[in-house]
Amino acid sequence: MTAGTAKELKVRHLDPKKRQGLVVVITGDGKGKTTSALGMALRACGHDMRVGIVQFMKGDMYAGEWDGVKKIEGDIELLATGMGFVGLGGNSFSFEEHREAAQKALELVRARMAEKRYDLLILDEINNALKLGLLDLDQVLSLLSARPFELHLVLTGRDADPAVMEIADTVSEVREIKHAFRRKIEPQPGIDY
Ligand code: ATP
Ligand code: MG
Numbered sequence: 001m002t003a004g005t006a007k008e009l010k011v012r013h014l015d016p017k018k019r020q021g022l023v024v025v026i027t028g029d030g031k032g033k034t035t036s037a038l039g040m041a042l043r044a045c046g047h048d049m050r051v052g053i054v055q056f057m058k059g060d061m062y063a064g065e066w067d068g069v070k071k072i073e074g075d076i077e078l079l080a081t082g083m084g085f086v087g088l089g090g091n092s093f094s095f096e097e098h099r100e101a102a103q104k105a106l107e108l109v110r111a112r113m114a115e116k117r118y119d120l121l122i123l124d125e126i127n128n129a130l131k132l133g134l135l136d137l138d139q140v141l142s143l144l145s146a147r148p149f150e151l152h153l154v155l156t157g158r159d160a161d162p163a164v165m166e167i168a169d170t171v172s173e174v175r176e177i178k179h180a181f182r183r184k185i186e187p188q189p190g191i192d193y
Contacts, residue, residue: 021151023144023168027127027160030176031192037122037154038065044152045074049119053078054109056102056129056157063193077118081105095133102134106143113147120152127157127164137161 024040026033041051053069053076069076081101093101112118129135144167147153155164165171180188187193 019150021147021149021153022170023147024152024154025127025160025165025168025171026154026156026174027158027165027171028174028176029158030174031179032174033156033158034065034124036172036174037124037156038068040120040152040154041069041076041122042072044120045072045076048075050075050117051077051120051122052112052118053122053124054105054126055080055124056105056134057098057125061193064190079105079108081108098132099134102129106135106139110143110146113143113151116148116151118151120154122154122156125157126155127160129157130161130164131157131159137163140164141167 026036037053041053044051051074053065055063055078063080066078066080069078081104109121109123113121126135126140130137130140140161141163144153144164155168160171
């Protein structure tokens with residue numbers, strides 16, 4: 001079977017009786033959290049949905065999705081807001097600067113949410129930002145409770161907070177069984193970033 005649009009292919013098209021936004025958490029120590037969220041973005045584009053991706057924390061390292069999303073015919077906006085890895089050597093920013101960046105990103109998310117700019121909003125690495133104290137739990141919880149009814153929210157990153165998982169509709173844990181990194185294989189473009 002070849003790929004094609006839903007109209008070209010005479011296939012069944014499910015339409016839920018009731019549309020409702022879901023909160024999805026992708027956490028765990030294995031590889032596949034961010035790429036899982038990007039997979040949902042790709043799917044949503046097929047449904048002509050408007051997608052927002054806000055990446056917390058890692059903005060100083062190039063990732064293929066930054067340009068990849070521009071090559072998809074769809075309404076995807078990707079905002080990389082971080083200033084690199086927090087607390088790792090080689091990063092000259094202070095904790096306060098990282099926190100300020102995360103706080104600004106959160107403000108942006110609130111504003112976009114209020115204007116109902118997206119149907120799917122991915123908050124990439126927000127779980128880590130919360131764990132590290134760049135965001136506070138009550139801020140994230142109040143964001144969740146302020147979401148429009150039909151908005152899908154995806155929160156990725158290790159160490160998701162139990163209170164966030166409690167509210168979520170779908171929670172998946174990606175568990176590391178193996179990672180090439182452990183065999184000293186360098187991160188590879190297209191797979192790791
Ligand atoms: P991906 O972006 O590939 O879906 P991820 O979002 O699940 O990965 P992160 O914790 O955000 O994982 O880490 C991003 C980078 O770190 C990727 O290059 C990924 O391959 C790598 N990585 C993920 N899990 C591990 C691990 N357990 N050990 C070492 N590197 C990892
Ligand atoms: Mg990730």
